[in-house]
Amino acid sequence: MCPKETDEQKCPDQHNSTECAKHLMPVRDALDMLSGKWKIPIIIALTYGNYRFKELHRQIGITPKMLSKELKELEMHQLVKRTVYDSTPVTVSYELTPYAASLRHVIDALRDWGLQHRKRLMPKSKPAA
Amino acid sequence: MCPKETDEQKCPDQHNSTECAKHLMPVRDALDMLSGKWKIPIIIALTYGNYRFKELHRQIGITPKMLSKELKELEMHQLVKRTVYDSTPVTVSYELTPYAASLRHVIDALRDWGLQHRKRLMPKSKPAA
DNA sequence: TATATCGGTTTCCTAAGAGATACCAGATAG
DNA sequence: CTATCTGGTATCTCTTAGGAAACCGATATA
Numbered sequence: 097m098c099p100k101e102t103d104e105q106k107c108p109d110q111h112n113s114t115e116c117a118k119h120l121m122p123v124r125d126a127l128d129m130l131s132g133k134w135k136i137p138i139i140i141a142l143t144y145g146n147y148r149f150k151e152l153h154r155q156i157g158i159t160p161k162m163l164s165k166e167l168k169e170l171e172m173h174q175l176v177k178r179t180v181y182d183s184t185p186v187t188v189s190y191e192l193t194p195y196a197a198s199l200r201h202v203i204d205a206l207r208d209w210g211l212q213h214r215k216r217l218m219p220k221s222k223p224a225a
Numbered sequence: 226m227c228p229k230e231t232d233e234q235k236c237p238d239q240h241n242s243t244e245c246a247k248h249l250m251p252v253r254d255a256l257d258m259l260s261g262k263w264k265i266p267i268i269i270a271l272t273y274g275n276y277r278f279k280e281l282h283r284q285i286g287i288t289p290k291m292l293s294k295e296l297k298e299l300e301m302h303q304l305v306k307r308t309v310y311d312s313t314p315v316t317v318s319y320e321l322t323p324y325a326a327s328l329r330h331v332i333d334a335l336r337d338w339g340l341q342h343r344k345r346l347m348p349k350s351k352p353a354a
Numbered sequence: 355t356a357t358a359t360c361g362g363t364t365t366c367c368t369a370a371g372a373g374a375t376a377c378c379a380g381a382t383a384g
Numbered sequence: 385c386t387a388t389c390t391g392g393t394a395t396c397t398c399t400t401a402g403g404a405a406a407c408c409g410a411t412a413t414a
Contacts, residue, residue: 122339123265123332129342131260133402136252149361159403164362173346184411185360195345198338203252205334209327210251213258216324217302262372278391288373293392313381314390357414364407371400378393384386 126202129173134158134166139192139199142176146191175199255331258302263287263295268328271305275320304328
């Protein structure tokens with residue numbers, strides 16, 4: 097999101113496109129923050145407490161490369177705080193910032209809709225095997 | 226989502242992984258329905274009224290291939306209704322189903338968070354140029 | 355001296371997402 | 385007879401997301 101906003105998306109021509117961008121852009125911003133394979137698992141893991149890098153790596157099964165990338169993004173967006181302890185070997189702890197709590201409502205909305213949608217589309221099949 | 230659920234995601238080992246999947250899977254489901262470049266633009270366009278295929282194509286600037294794919298998915302998920310009129314040439318109209326209204330709350334939550342997040346991260350820069 | 359730990363980074367690779375372009379059949383308008 | 389409209393498909397290409405594996409320097413343990 098932040099670096100540049102050349103993201104030119106068109107829209108129905110009832111409304112001019114800046115008007116439309118104003119509707120789309122924030123949704124895109126939020127979605128960019130949550131989509132991808134690992135953001136939600138990481139955030140949910142961190143709601144249960146602080147974790148060190150290798151702990152996250154092992155526990156959610158993400159490769160170090162992805163984990164490093166995702167954590168950097170989350171930190172840039174002020175959702176995660178990174179703390180280095182100069183123990184030996186160094187340990188680095190990751191925790192959610194208080195601001196991250198603001199995502200709660202969004203994630204809840206997603207989960208609620210996802211739950212009822214699954215029920216609607218597969219009424220009697222396997223209940224989350 | 227629907228076809229198969231082999232999507233094995235791990236999770237912090239405080240909770241067993243089925244427990245954790247129960248948290249993650251619905252969020253994934255919802256996110257799958259909304260992420261990607263075109264779902265939201267299409268849905269928002271259709272909230273302003275019915276559109277024919279070529280109209281959507283021209284107005285939101287999506288290629289026919291992608292549009293076709295996205296509309297099929299939305300229809301499969303009962304969010305969009307497709308109606309064929311045997312005028313000449315045939316016209317096909319797409320509209321949101323009443324069920325699609327259930328997404329309203331989710332999209333609003335995303336937009337609200339996106340708006341305040343943008344303000345937080347870029348307090349005084351360009352206001353959606 | 356060898357091995358393991360820590361938090362990453364680097365390189366290589368594949369699969370998926372997405373764009374560009376051409377094309378189709380049927381009918382009508384010029 | 386040709387061009388144009390419709391709702392799409394098919395093919396080719398490029399870009400991005402993501403995984404696998406090896407590696408790094410510093411330190412501790414065996």
